Amino acid sequence: MKILIKNCSILTxxxxxxxxxxxxxxxxxxxxxxxGTVRETSGEYDRVIDGAGMLAIPGLINCxxxxxxSLMRGYGDDIPLMKWLNxxxxxxxxxxxxEDVYWGAALSIAEMLRTGTTTFVDMYFFMDEVARAVEEAGxxxxxxxxxxxxxxxxxxxxxxxxxxxxxxxxxxxxxxxxSLGPHAPYTCxxxxxxxxxSTAEELGAKIHIHLAETLDEISQIKEKYGKTPFEYVDGxxxxxxxxxxAHCVHVSDGDMEIIKAKGLxxxxxxxxNMKLASGICPVDRMIKEGVNVALGTDSSCSNxxxxxxxxxxxxxxxxxxGSMEATALPAFRAVEMATVNGARALGLDDRIGQIKPGMxxxxxxxxxxxxxxxxxxxxxxxxxxAASGADVAYTLxxxxxxxxxxxxxxxxxxxxxxxxxxxxxxxxxx
Amino acid sequence: MKILIKNCSILTxxxxxxxxxxxxxxxxxxxxxxxGTVRETSGEYDRVIDGAGMLAIPGLINCxxxxxxSLMRGYGDDIPLMKWLNxxxxxxxxxxxxEDVYWGAALSIAEMLRTGTTTFVDMYFFMDEVARAVEEAGxxxxxxxxxxxxxxxxxxxxxxxxxxxxxxxxxxxxxxxxSLGPHAPYTCxxxxxxxxxSTAEELGAKIHIHLAETLDEISQIKEKYGKTPFEYVDGxxxxxxxxxxAHCVHVSDGDMEIIKAKGLxxxxxxxxNMKLASGICPVDRMIKEGVNVALGTDSSCSNxxxxxxxxxxxxxxxxxxGSMEATALPAFRAVEMATVNGARALGLDDRIGQIKPGMxxxxxxxxxxxxxxxxxxxxxxxxxxAASGADVAYTLxxxxxxxxxxxxxxxxxxxxxxxxxxxxxxxxxx
Numbered sequence: 001m002k003i004l005i006k007n008c009s010i011l012t013x014x015x016x017x018x019x020x021x022x023x024x025x026x027x028x029x030x031x032x033x034x035x036g037t038v039r040e041t042s043g044e045y046d047r048v049i050d051g052a053g054m055l056a057i058p059g060l061i062n063c064x065x066x067x068x069x070s071l072m073r074g075y076g077d078d079i080p081l082m083k084w085l086n087x088x089x090x091x092x093x094x095x096x097x098x099e100d101v102y103w104g105a106a107l108s109i110a111e112m113l114r115t116g117t118t119t120f121v122d123m124y125f126f127m128d129e130v131a132r133a134v135e136e137a138g139x140x141x142x143x144x145x146x147x148x149x150x151x152x153x154x155x156x157x158x159x160x161x162x163x164x165x166x167x168x169x170x171x172x173x174x175x176x177x178x179s180l181g182p183h184a185p186y187t188c189x190x191x192x193x194x195x196x197x198s199t200a201e202e203l204g205a206k207i208h209i210h211l212a213e214t215l216d217e218i219s220q221i222k223e224k225y226g227k228t229p230f231e232y233v234d235g236x237x238x239x240x241x242x243x244x245x246a247h248c249v250h251v252s253d254g255d256m257e258i259i260k261a262k263g264l265x266x267x268x269x270x271x272x273n274m275k276l277a278s279g280i281c282p283v284d285r286m287i288k289e290g291v292n293v294a295l296g297t298d299s300s301c302s303n304x305x306x307x308x309x310x311x312x313x314x315x316x317x318x319x320x321x322g323s324m325e326a327t328a329l330p331a332f333r334a335v336e337m338a339t340v341n342g343a344r345a346l347g348l349d350d351r352i353g354q355i356k357p358g359m360x361x362x363x364x365x366x367x368x369x370x371x372x373x374x375x376x377x378x379x380x381x382x383x384x385x386a387a388s389g390a391d392v393a394y395t396l397x398x399x400x401x402x403x404x405x406x407x408x409x410x411x412x413x414x415x416x417x418x419x420x421x422x423x424x425x426x427x428x429x430x
Numbered sequence: 431m432k433i434l435i436k437n438c439s440i441l442t443x444x445x446x447x448x449x450x451x452x453x454x455x456x457x458x459x460x461x462x463x464x465x466g467t468v469r470e471t472s473g474e475y476d477r478v479i480d481g482a483g484m485l486a487i488p489g490l491i492n493c494x495x496x497x498x499x500s501l502m503r504g505y506g507d508d509i510p511l512m513k514w515l516n517x518x519x520x521x522x523x524x525x526x527x528x529e530d531v532y533w534g535a536a537l538s539i540a541e542m543l544r545t546g547t548t549t550f551v552d553m554y555f556f557m558d559e560v561a562r563a564v565e566e567a568g569x570x571x572x573x574x575x576x577x578x579x580x581x582x583x584x585x586x587x588x589x590x591x592x593x594x595x596x597x598x599x600x601x602x603x604x605x606x607x608x609s610l611g612p613h614a615p616y617t618c619x620x621x622x623x624x625x626x627x628s629t630a631e632e633l634g635a636k637i638h639i640h641l642a643e644t645l646d647e648i649s650q651i652k653e654k655y656g657k658t659p660f661e662y663v664d665g666x667x668x669x670x671x672x673x674x675x676a677h678c679v680h681v682s683d684g685d686m687e688i689i690k691a692k693g694l695x696x697x698x699x700x701x702x703n704m705k706l707a708s709g710i711c712p713v714d715r716m717i718k719e720g721v722n723v724a725l726g727t728d729s730s731c732s733n734x735x736x737x738x739x740x741x742x743x744x745x746x747x748x749x750x751x752g753s754m755e756a757t758a759l760p761a762f763r764a765v766e767m768a769t770v771n772g773a774r775a776l777g778l779d780d781r782i783g784q785i786k787p788g789m790x791x792x793x794x795x796x797x798x799x800x801x802x803x804x805x806x807x808x809x810x811x812x813x814x815x816a817a818s819g820a821d822v823a824y825t826l827x828x829x830x831x832x833x834x835x836x837x838x839x840x841x842x843x844x845x846x847x848x849x850x851x852x853x854x855x856x857x858x859x860x
Contacts, residue, residue: 276750
């Protein structure tokens, strides 16, 4: 399969602001073979896409979400956190089946592909069902079972991680990777985290964990262990592995030193942190100090969408008002967070996150032919500060067109809606 | 002209959460004649719109913008304010002609209609050209010349206000109203504001002014007059008139008392306040204390779009993280800001801002048939937290369809782009 994308602008992400104003991209099978200025091509193409008026960007990488929670989008907004969890989310989650999770994940994958996300990092339960949805839809994902130490079935959990890893890691033509997902410092006791660490080492797996999301967590961990969440997990050796730490909102000077020394990959989730009133992650400072900060949406319960283009804008705007400094987190840094930094967090920066020959053909074409994206003094500004995921026209993963002129190719939206309705009818008894 | 919109959900705004899940709307000429549950209709309709899967909302009211500044969208983002003004905006503004302003306004009107805004409140120069664009496009607007006291041509300025008022107030079938636009406390000396006040009184016009936008303004006014910006304008009697005060970011307890006592209409511009690092307007507190707070985007230079749906989300999210309280500014309050509160600020709440028989047929249909707007536990949550202006399918003003299945009816986007390019070529000498 060879595809030619003609006459598009290209934001390569090879350098912060490396743009071809009128360029072309060529792919063969799952790889980019050319990205640059317009040139004569000799070969035959199976598909030629007219990219005139479009901006090509690397497929966006959503480094923290819980895809199946789309089932509960908008169910209990604007109420206090504990009331929301106790009265809304947990009672529903108790009733979830694997099939519910499959369709919830499928809905989110439909949304992500439609809005330009080609890779997502997911933590939930019934993850085999999420893996199945990922394999079928053609998107790329890193998957982990979210685990707490509340029950004493620790050995079973580790056995399940081993099974899940052996069954799914590398599957879907290599699009699926498997991580271990200890939920958070306040839900995992030290002995359990030690077990997670040794299992991850044994498998050669990454860790995906929530870290320092709320002030409540900070005081709980301080009270229990006399430490910050970062000190707590670092003291257990967890940060010696490749760790994706979601949120990292409350970061002391000492924590910053740990993050830098251990190369922790921080994932900023600005809209979730705003909606749940968690606080403001010191992204600008982290980036200036050399920390790799990726971007995520968190679930569509606390966002309420998985639109990574809007999320870039929210990240940039929040840093500015948070630091009272208009130059904080410029637009191109936000794009880096959503692409190259995400790839780096996953250890996949040799194959995704940039538009460059040899890299995977994970590509997004944003249709800039909109009144709000004109004039085009600065394509990066327009993308970050004025576009949204709704402006995505084409999404390719592994060289396959998965969104074609705004339409889903591998997923049937009506079928997904129908199945979601069936799940909800049972879950809500209505 | 009679229009029937069938089978849509309707968010009436008559009460905070009054929704018809499956309803219909009937219009005749410029008015809504029916809005409620589905019913048999006997009359003939010139147009029947299938609203299945769509949410009808009152046309959105953007209470503070500078429409022609779309010409400079993205021109100089992420640089310090004074450098941006001195090196980017002002040199370009010096060269602007009436024709540039006409096309800049037309571009913004195209964007606003496409994203569900039916009324906007505009302050700039060459306002006759903006009025012409408004009249032709069919949108509703309140227009004012932005005025400073820097030059001593005050009498000429007032004469121009009288002329503009008499030529345009009430024009466009009543869609156009004219206000007086003294720019801000820090750009208008007391004697000038006195003159503005008496001219406004003479004409029966409203005042549109920037108030307490930045900490820099607060210290300038304190140094010059020993007052806060609110105390300063109130001391001159300005707040005895109907005043639309844009921004109101920095509000002391004493200022809050003035705002309440004088019934000042505050306009919150969250994305601009974030992008320029101005600070966080105490919206939630203001609303709880009974202040009428409307919503605006500010210009597309400091935003960078005029999408009022995204702006509602930003307003709600910013209040939550700003107050560290997840219940602050719930979604329905954000919708009220963008509709009924805006109408109230303009003194037009007897005709716009709600879907109700007898009101003007300023209507927007949002296409909810999107993966990110499903399931529909809460339509208001989905609208505010997950939708964007790109999801608008139909926009009606005064009972006329101005956006039809996402396409502009009265404006030619390609022509606008072409003319914008011509303007930019001259302005930028390139």
